[in-house]
Amino acid sequence: MRRLVVIGSVSGAPGVTATALALGAVWPQEADGGVRPVLVEADGSGGDLMMRFGLPAAPSLLDVAAAIGQPQPGSLLGAVSELPWGLRVVAAVPGRRPCTEAVRLLAGEAGRGVLLGGGGDRGTVVLDVGRIGEDTAPLVQVADQVVLVVRGGAEPLTHVSSYGLEAEAFVGRLTLGVVGPCPYPAGEIASALGIERVVFLPWDAKAVASMNRSVRGSVRASGFRARPLLRAVRELAEQLAVPRQAEVVVDGGQCGRDAVPAAGMKGVPTWARR
Numbered sequence: 001m002r003r004l005v006v007i008g009s010v011s012g013a014p015g016v017t018a019t020a021l022a023l024g025a026v027w028p029q030e031a032d033g034g035v036r037p038v039l040v041e042a043d044g045s046g047g048d049l050m051m052r053f054g055l056p057a058a059p060s061l062l063d064v065a066a067a068i069g070q071p072q073p074g075s076l077l078g079a080v081s082e083l084p085w086g087l088r089v090v091a092a093v094p095g096r097r098p099c100t101e102a103v104r105l106l107a108g109e110a111g112r113g114v115l116l117g118g119g120g121d122r123g124t125v126v127l128d129v130g131r132i133g134e135d136t137a138p139l140v141q142v143a144d145q146v147v148l149v150v151r152g153g154a155e156p157l158t159h160v161s162s163y164g165l166e167a168e169a170f171v172g173r174l175t176l177g178v179v180g181p182c183p184y185p186a187g188e189i190a191s192a193l194g195i196e197r198v199v200f201l202p203w204d205a206k207a208v209a210s211m212n213r214s215v216r217g218s219v220r221a222s223g224f225r226a227r228p229l230l231r232a233v234r235e236l237a238e239q240l241a242v243p244r245q246a247e248v249v250v251d252g253g254q255c256g257r258d259a260v261p262a263a264g265m266k267g268v269p270t271w272a273r274r
Contacts, residue, residue, distance in 0.1 A: 001116045003032070003124040005240060006143040008132040009150060011159040015179040016149045017041075017048055019201060020128040021211045022233040023147070023240075024087045027124055031241035035123035038080060040090040040115070042139065043130030044100040047092025052212060055081045061092040065102035068111045076114050076125070084213065100135065107138040116142075124241075145240045147175045152182025152200075161193055170195075175236065177201050199236050204229035 007020040024039040041047040041061060049055060059079035067073040080088045092099050105111050115125055127143070129136040140146055150156045160176070176195045178186075180203040190198045207227035226234075 001119060002121050003145075003241075004115060004127060004139075004143045005124060005145045005147065006127045006129055006136075006140050007147045007149065008129040008136065008140070009148065010132055010163045011150075011156060012131045014151070015177075015201070015203075016130055017128055018208050018211070018229075019147065019149050019177055019179070019233065020126050021087065022207065022230055023237055024089075024126045025085070025211060026230055026234040027126070027237050028241050032123045036086075036088055037124040037126055038076065038088045038090060039126045039128065040076070041092035041128050042103050042106055042136065043092060043128060044096065044103040044133070044135055045130055046094045046096050046099045048094070049083075049089055049091040051094050053083055055089075055091050057093065059090075061090055061102050061106070062098055064090060064114060065105040065111070068105045068108070068114060073110065073114055076117065085211070103129070104135050107135060112138065112142055115139075141169075143173065145173050145175065146170060147177050147236070147240075148195075149177045149179055149201075152178045152180055152184070157184070157189065157193075172196070175199060175240070177236070179203060197239070199232065201232050201236075202228040 005023065007016055007023065009016050020039055024037050027037040029036060041049055047061070050057065050060065059081070061079070063079045064076060076090065077088075079090045081091055082088055092102065106115065115127070127139060129139060132140060132148075148160065150160055174195055175197040176189065176193065177199055178189070179201045182189075182200060186198040186200065190196065204227050207229035210227065
């Protein structure tokens with residue numbers, strides 16, 4: 001079966017699609033026996049990639065959704081398009097109503113079966129769900145890894161804190177990706193939120209521009225000219241691609257699976273102080 005990596009946010013944070021694109025671009029193919037990953041747009045508010053890259057209206061996520069529940073629903077790969085720099089994607093149309101229904105079908109048992117494939121299917125599906133909500137909860141529950149994208153300020157982190165992540169249900173498979181500047185250390189964030197893995201993803205306009213271009217080329221994730229965002233996401237991808245560990249490293253320190261919210265004065269993280 002395929003590995004499922006869900007990328008989303010709890011408050012509509014910018015950077016979800018950019019992170020998903022970067023993860024698909026730098027995913028280590030050796031982890032899947034050389035099988036390239038597939039990025040699936042499963043955002044109920046509508047897709048961006050179709051308009052951004054001038055992709056055809058079909059095949060798309062709607063074709064996958066229309067086949068779900070049929071005696072022979074077909075393969076997810078039958079709806080794949082390819083971006084100019086080589087990433088395989090299943091794009092969604094830029095409309096809320098059809099995408100909301102498509103995501104609802106995809107999150108059902110039959111839809112999850114199409115995403116994961118059968119016993120002989122290999123590879124990784126990077127699922128861009130946009131804002132995580134009730135419709136996408138079943139997809140989050142079955143994901144091998146979940147990357148929660150958030151900005152690094154006090155208000156976005158408080159939104160995550162108040163969301164109710166039920167840390168026990170995410171043991172070994174939840175990463176907080178903090179996009180842009182953040183005045184708080186990773187260890188404090190991890191301890192306060194009970195999240196094992198916290199990574200910082202630089203806001204890198206040039207990297208985003210390189211992934212959004214419509215001309216053929218490659219996206220460099222290593223070497224002297226690699227962009228900071230792609231280097232950071234490459235490190236994250238290498239962690240997500242390995243089996244779950246009892247302990248994970250957070251910026252040089254360890255955060256065990258039983259991390260409890262306790263940071264700052266009297267157990268209150270610094271961003272929540274007034």
